[in-house]
Amino acid sequence: MPWQEVEDNGAVYYYNTETLETTWDKPEELFTDLERAFLEVNWRKYVADGGHHYWYNSHTGQSVWETPPEVERIINERSNPSTGAGPGPANGGHAPSTAESSEKYVFTSGPGTENHPFASQSLLNPSHERWYKSKEDAIEDYQEMLEQVGVNISWSWTDAMKALVTKPEYWIIKDPLRRQEIFNDYVRQKDTEQRKARKEQMAARRNDMLNQLKTYPDIKYYTKWRTVKDQLAEDAVFSSVEDERERRAAFTVYVNQLRKDHEKSQQEKQQARMEHLETLFAELKFDAFTKWDDAYQRVKQEVEGDGEEYCDLEIMRAFDQFIKHLERQLNEQRQQERRAIKRQERKNRAAFVELLQELRSSGKITAFSQWKEIHPLIKDDERYINAVGQTGSSPLELFWDVVEEEERKLRSQREMVYDIMAERHVVVAKDLKFEKFRDMIRQDSRVEGIDDTTLERIFSKLVHSAQRKGGHGHGDDRHAEERRLRRNQDALRYVIKDLDPPVRLNDTWEDVKGRIDKTEEYLALPDEGSRRYAFEKHLRRLKEKEQDRDRDRDRDRDRDRDRDRERVRDRERRRREEERKLRDSEREAKNKLRGLDKGPVLEY
Numbered sequence: 001m002p003w004q005e006v007e008d009n010g011a012v013y014y015y016n017t018e019t020l021e022t023t024w025d026k027p028e029e030l031f032t033d034l035e036r037a038f039l040e041v042n043w044r045k046y047v048a049d050g051g052h053h054y055w056y057n058s059h060t061g062q063s064v065w066e067t068p069p070e071v072e073r074i075i076n077e078r079s080n081p082s083t084g085a086g087p088g089p090a091n092g093g094h095a096p097s098t099a100e101s102s103e104k105y106v107f108t109s110g111p112g113t114e115n116h117p118f119a120s121q122s123l124l125n126p127s128h129e130r131w132y133k134s135k136e137d138a139i140e141d142y143q144e145m146l147e148q149v150g151v152n153i154s155w156s157w158t159d160a161m162k163a164l165v166t167k168p169e170y171w172i173i174k175d176p177l178r179r180q181e182i183f184n185d186y187v188r189q190k191d192t193e194q195r196k197a198r199k200e201q202m203a204a205r206r207n208d209m210l211n212q213l214k215t216y217p218d219i220k221y222y223t224k225w226r227t228v229k230d231q232l233a234e235d236a237v238f239s240s241v242e243d244e245r246e247r248r249a250a251f252t253v254y255v256n257q258l259r260k261d262h263e264k265s266q267q268e269k270q271q272a273r274m275e276h277l278e279t280l281f282a283e284l285k286f287d288a289f290t291k292w293d294d295a296y297q298r299v300k301q302e303v304e305g306d307g308e309e310y311c312d313l314e315i316m317r318a319f320d321q322f323i324k325h326l327e328r329q330l331n332e333q334r335q336q337e338r339r340a341i342k343r344q345e346r347k348n349r350a351a352f353v354e355l356l357q358e359l360r361s362s363g364k365i366t367a368f369s370q371w372k373e374i375h376p377l378i379k380d381d382e383r384y385i386n387a388v389g390q391t392g393s394s395p396l397e398l399f400w401d402v403v404e405e406e407e408r409k410l411r412s413q414r415e416m417v418y419d420i421m422a423e424r425h426v427v428v429a430k431d432l433k434f435e436k437f438r439d440m441i442r443q444d445s446r447v448e449g450i451d452d453t454t455l456e457r458i459f460s461k462l463v464h465s466a467q468r469k470g471g472h473g474h475g476d477d478r479h480a481e482e483r484r485l486r487r488n489q490d491a492l493r494y495v496i497k498d499l500d501p502p503v504r505l506n507d508t509w510e511d512v513k514g515r516i517d518k519t520e521e522y523l524a525l526p527d528e529g530s531r532r533y534a535f536e537k538h539l540r541r542l543k544e545k546e547q548d549r550d551r552d553r554d555r556d557r558d559r560d561r562d563r564d565r566e567r568v569r570d571r572e573r574r575r576r577e578e579e580r581k582l583r584d585s586e587r588e589a590k591n592k593l594r595g596l597d598k599g600p601v602l603e604y
Contacts, residue, residue: 002016002017002018002019003015003016003017003027003029003030004016004017005030013165013166014026014027014030015165020158020161021176022161022165024171034074034075034078037074037078038071038074041068041070041071041074042057042058042059042060043055043056043057043058043068043070043071044056044058053065055067055068055071138172138173139173139182141169141172142169142170142172142173142179142182143182143186144169145164145167145169145170146160146164146183146186149163149164149167151163151183151186151187151190152187152190153187153190153191153194155187157180157183157184160183202246205240205241205246205250206246206249206250206253208237209237209238209241209247209250209251209254210250210253210254212235212237212238213250213251213254216228216231219254219255219258220258221255221258221259221261221262222259223255225248225251225252228251229248232247232251273310273314273318274317274318274321277299277303277310277314277315277318277319277322278318278321278322280299280302280303281295281299281318281319281322284298284299284302286319286322286323286326287326288323288326288327288329288330290323291574292316292319292574292577292578293574293577295319296312296315296319296578299315299319300315303315312578312581312582313582316575316578320571327567342391345390345391345392348383348386348387348390349387349390349392349393349398351383351386351387352383352384352386352387352395352398353398353402354383355378355381355383355384356398356399356402357402359374359377359378360402360406363453364377365399365402365403365406366403366406366410367403367406367407367409367410368457369403369406371396371399371400374399408490408491408494410454410457411487411490411491412491413447413449413450413454413458414458414461415484415487415488415524416446416447416450417441417447417450417455417458418484420441420444420446420447421441423444424440424443424444426440426441428459428462428463428465428466429466430463430466430467432463434456434459437459438452438455438456438459441455485525485526485530488521488524488525488530489525489530489531489533489534489537490534491521491524492516492519492521492522492524492525492531492534492535493534493535493537493538494521495516495519495521495522496512496516496534496535496538497538499512499515499516503538503539503542504542505539505542505543505546507539509532509535509536512535513531513535
């Protein structure tokens with residue numbers, strides 16, 4: 001049978017060897033026939049604190065001190081000889097039976113069925129009951145019990161049950177699984193606390209060892225552990241640490257810190273020496289074009305006069321770094337100057353264009369103007385003088401741009417007049433007066449924006465054409481049509497040129513056509529071929545400009561590459577020359593040590 005009765009310090013409990021379960025209540029497997037008879041009438045006997053017996057009814061939840069009538073009846077029946085139960089005891093029905101004499105019941109607030117006597121209204125004195133306001137309070141008492149017993153991280157749950165099952169606090173938690181969970185949490189917490197304590201102790205020991213190592217001046221950044229191992233073993237601080245790995249780890253940390261401090265100190269010293277040399281270079285007025293051969297002798301004289309000792313390689317490195325810095329500064333300065341010049345040139349061009357617009361507004365620049373006519377008017381103007389000699393568009397080119405705009409404007413106005421003449425059937429004869437021509441044309445509202453001067457020039461051209469043909473004309477001859485077609489194509493080309501976003505080289509006619517097919521210049525051309533010709537001419541101009549830019553970029557890139565290549569070659573020549581000098585000086589020093597000199601060369 002798995003259940004066994006165990007007695008500890010006078011207290012009896014029951015232990016299941018298979019399930020490891022413990023309980024204060026006697027399992028039903030161990031009940032006698034009399035005890036089973038009591039259960040049939042729902043009564044069971046318990047022992048309260050102080051050794052007092054009481055009876056508990058599992059059906060009604062009632063607890064009483066006196067023996068219930070149903071129980072007395074069963075005892076009397078079992079003890080009466082007439083019932084076949086054999087002779088009874090001398091004290092009659094109130095004498096304890098065999099089961100009563102061999103059985104003890106102990107009160108607990110934990111084990112038992114759900115119908116525990118203290119789960120209902122009990123008639124017992126509640127002074128012996130233990131009540132908890134919350135589960136947290138019960139768990140706290142349970143954990144205090146674990147602390148008092150001395151549970152540590154090496155305990156298993158089986159070990160804990162053997163030591164705790166006799167404690168009243170063990171039964172505070174009813175659920176066995178919950179008891180084990182609390183135990184596991186407690187052990188984990190103890191393990192965490194012990195780990196933390198060990199780390200703190202180890203950190204304190206390491207700190208003590210590091211401080212102690214500072215008292216050993218002979219320990220350097222290059223000292224090995226095997227060198228000082230025996231010496232430190234006699235030190236009180238180190239000997240108090242049993243683990244040699246811990247002692248060696250502290251030594252390694254200390255030496256690594258010494259090495260870092262040494263490297264930092266060396267870097268600072270080297271930096272100070274480099275800064276001293278660079279200051280010397282600045283005092284000697286070295287610039288980006290100073291050659292190494294020229295600088296070397298001057299630097300050697302200065303450092304020898306100051307009593308400083310610098311090797312040639314150290315001076316060369318500092319010089320190379322100093323020259324590179326000056327070259328960067330010079331290049332940046334040149335870039336800034338170029339940007340400033342370009343910015344000023346843009347301002348000068350804008351001011352000159354403003355001057356041309358003033359002349360245009362005053363009527364001094366027209367579609368028929370010549371540079372020789374305009375130059376005397378602007379030659380003393382500061383805006384013209386500033387624009388002369390600049391890179392980019394020259395004043396003459398800017399002038400022709402304005403004239404070209406006037407020509408486009410005049411062509412547009414002339415085409416409009418030709419259209420009006422064709423619509424009104426106006427014929428220009430040799431004897432036609434301008435006033436009459438003007439009156440006929442002015443009848444159309446489309447010429448309101450054309451002044452009389454422009455209209456007179458158009459009229460003069462028509463009269464000249466009529467005189468040349470010996471009759472009359474209105475500009476519809478073959479040559480006039482060709483010129484008109486070219487003008488209209490140029491006008492469409494300027495429309496394409498001014499598109500935003502601009503036309504690119506990889507654009508096709510179909511890509512651009514939809515952007516210009518509503519313009520007057522597009523509609524003025526008679527067919528698709530003439531319009532496409534204007535587009536292709538614009539692409540040719542774009543390609544020519546792109547090729548010009550590519551040539552300029554290639555030329556600039558080649559020039560920069562040649563300059564960089566020459567600088568690299570020059571630096572390489574200086575480096576090789578310096579290495580050769582160093583080798584010669586080393587060879588000469590070795591020869592002196594050997595007792596050799598530069599004797600005469602013997603020829604055989």
